[in-house]
Amino acid sequence: MRIYLVGGAVRDRLLGIKSKDRDYCVEGARPEDLLSLGYKQVGHDFPVFLHPETGEEYALCRTERKSGHGYNGFVCDFSPDISIAADLKRRDLTINAIAEDEAGNLVDPLNGVRDIREKILRHAGPAFTEDPLRVLRLARFYARFYDRGFTVAPETEKLCSEMAASGELLSLTPERVWRETEKALNTNNPEQYFIFLEKTGALKCIMPDLARLREIPEPEGFHPEKDVFAHTMLALREISRITGNPVTRFAMVTHDFGKLETPPECWPAHEKHTEKGAPRIKALAQALKIPSVYRDFAIKISENHSYSRITVKDPEILDRVFSRMGGYKDPHNISVLAECLTADFRGRGKETQKHFTASYDLVYIFARAYKITAAPVIQDGFQGAEIQTELSRRRQKAIKTAQDELIRLWEKLGISEELY
Template sequence: MYLVGGAVRDELLGLPHRERDWVVTGCTPEDLLAEGYRQVGASFPVFLHPDTREEYALARTERKQGHGYHGFTVDFHPGVTLEEDLARRDLTINAMARDSAGRLIDPFGGARDLAARVLRHVSPAFREDPLRVLRVARFAARFAPLGFRVHPATLDLMREISRSGELEHLVAERVWSEIGAAMAAPQPGRFVQVLRDCGALSVLLPEVDRLFGIPQAPEFHPEIDTGAHVLLAMDMAARIGASPESVFALLLHDLGKGLTPAADLPSHPGHEAHGMPLVEAVCARLRAPGSFRELALAVCALHLRVHRLREMQAPGVMRLIEDADLLRRPERLQDLLEACEADYRGRKGREDRPYPQAARLRGALQAAQAVQARDLDVAGLSGEQIGARLREARIAAIARVTVTAGSAGPAG
C-alpha cells in the first residue's frame, strides 16, 4: 500500500492536507472486501478503510476510448504496478508516492518540479482527459502565492485540447466542480487567466472571454481593460476573505459590458441590466448551485447602486434594501457587500482605499429591521395601508442613522 497524490505533494510543500489517498498493488477487489474494506467506486474499485474511512484504490491504468471525462476503459488487474498507476496522473507533482517505510517514490520528477515551482504534465497521455485543462488552471490558482507557473509544454497540450473540441463533451457537473473549487483559491483570477492563455476560456466561458479588450473609462478604471478588472476584483475578493459565491459573482458581474455598442465606449450605460440574461445563461449552462446563481444575479444588478450609497437619500437606500431582499434574507448582506467592496477596490492602484458604503448599508438595514408593525399605531388600517405605514417608518429610521457623505463612488 502506498500513500499517493495530494498528501505527498502537500507534505513536501510544508502544507497541511485534509485527506490521504492510498494505492494498493497486487490485490483484487475480493482481497480487500475480505479484510473489511467497503467498496464505493463503481467504474473502478475504490474502497474505504474499515477504521480510518480513508480511500484505498487498486492500482489501475486507463485508456482513451471516447469523448470527454468518462471516455476511458480502466484496467485494475493485480499485475498493474505503482509506476503504471502514477503514470496515468495529470501532473508530476501529483504523481508521487510514499511506501510503508516513508520512502519517496518519484518516477516522473515531481519533487524537482515542486522545487522549481512548475506545473508539468506526466506524459503525452495528458491530452486524453479534457478535464485536466481545468484542473491545471485550478492548481495554478491554488499555488499562485507560492510562485507556481504552468510549464510551456503543458500549456501547449492544453491549447491542443482546447482546439480539439473535447472540452465541449465535458458534462456540466464536472466543469462546475473545478470552477467552484477554483473560486475558493487564494488567487482565483489566475484560474481565469490560465484558461484564457490556453484558449479554453472562449470555449467554456465565452461571455467572460469577450470582456478582454473592452475598454472602460480610465478615471474610474485605471486598468482600462474590463477583463483585467474582473481578474483584479476576483483576487481582491480572495484577499479580503470573501466567500466562493462572492468570487463567482465577480467573475460574472460585468458581463453586460461585453455587449456595449462601440459608439458608447468607454462608458457602459445599462450594463447591469444587459448582463442579467447572460448571468442567467452561464449559471444554467454550468448548473451552478442556487446560492451562487442568486448572488451572481444580485451583484450584477446592484453593484453600482451599492457603490453610490454615499449619495443616496433614505428612500433610495430603502429601495436598495428591498431589491436585494435583505429584510427577508439578511444573511445575503455579507456576501453582497464583500463582492461590491472587491469590485470597488479591484482596480489598478486603488486596492487599499476604504469602502464606507458597507458600514452605511449595514447601519441602514439594522435601522429598518428595528422597526416592526407591532410598534406602530395601525388600528383600523388595511393590510396594504399597514405595509405603506411600515415602509414610511423604516425610511424615517434609515434617515436618522445615515449621514450624507461625499460624492458617489466610481462607476463600473
C-alpha cells in the same frame, strides 16, 4: 501485496500542508485479495475499495488507454503485474505522481519532488491530452498554489492551449466543469483559475460569456485596467481577500455581466448595466447546472452593486436596494453587499485611494432603516396595502436622516466628496 500512499497526501506532506484525504494504491493484488480482507468494493469501471476500519480508499494499480471522445472515453486495465510506477505515470501532474511506501520511501518516476522544490506545475506525460478535465484541474492547482510561487511549465501551458483549440473541452459535462470551478473558488487566489483558462483559450469553451468580457472596454479614467475581464479578475482578487465564501466570490465573477448587453457603439460607457445582467447569469447557471444559491445571490449583487454617491442617492432607491437584497429579512445580506462594493472599488489596475466610505455608509444607513418595523405602523391604525406604503415612507425618512448625518461627519473629517 504492497500498499502505497499516493497523490495529494504525499504532495501536501512535501509542501508542509495538512492533507484532508489519504488515498492508497495497492500493487500486486487482485480484487478478491482485498475482498477477503474485509474491504468493500465501490468502483465499477475500475476496482476501488474502502478500508474496513478507516473507510479510506484503496485502488488497485492500473493503467488507462483512450477509447473514445471526452472525459469518459477510457478503458482501465488492472492486474497484479501493473507496477506502482506505471500507475503513477497515468496521472495528471508530476507533483501528483509521487507514492510513498509503508517504510516512508518515495517512488517518483516523473521527478515530481524536483518540480515541487522548483515550484513548477508540469503535465505528467503525453496522456495528459487524453483527458480535457485536466486543463481545469491544472488551473485549479495553479490557483491553489499561486501564493506559494508556483508557475505552469511553458510546455504544459502550450499543451493546454492546443487542447482548447482542438474543441476537446466542449465534451466536458456541466457537472465536472462546475465541480472544478467551485473548488477553485475556495482557493486563496481563485482569479488565477479564470486568468489561466482565459489565457489558454479554455475559458471560451466552458464559460463563453465570461471570456467575452475581455473584448469589452471600460472607461479608462475610472478603470485603468481597460477591459471588463481584467476588472472582474481584480475585483475577484479583492473579494477573496475579504471573505472565503465561494457564493460571494462567484457573485463578483458575474457582477458586470450586464456590460455584455452594451451595444458596441456605446462603449466604453455602460449605462444601466446593473439592470441587464440577470438573464446572462441565469443562462450560465443553467448551462453549468450551478446551484440556485450561487445564481440567486449573484443576481442580487449584479443588480445592486452600484456604489456611486450613496449618501446623496434618493432614499427611495436605497430602500428598494435593501428590499431587493433581502436585507429586511436577512440583514447579513447588506454586509455582504458592502463587501462587494469594496471589492468592486478596489478592483482597479492601479493603487486606489485609501478612503472608501460607501461600504460603511451603506451599512450605517441600512441599520437605521432596519429599526423601522411594521408593528408601530399597524398600531397607528394603518391597514392592508397602507401598511407597506407607510413602512416604506418611514424607512425612507430614516435613510435620509442617516445620510445627512454621514455627510456632516465626512465633511468634518475632511474626506473628499467624491468618495461619499
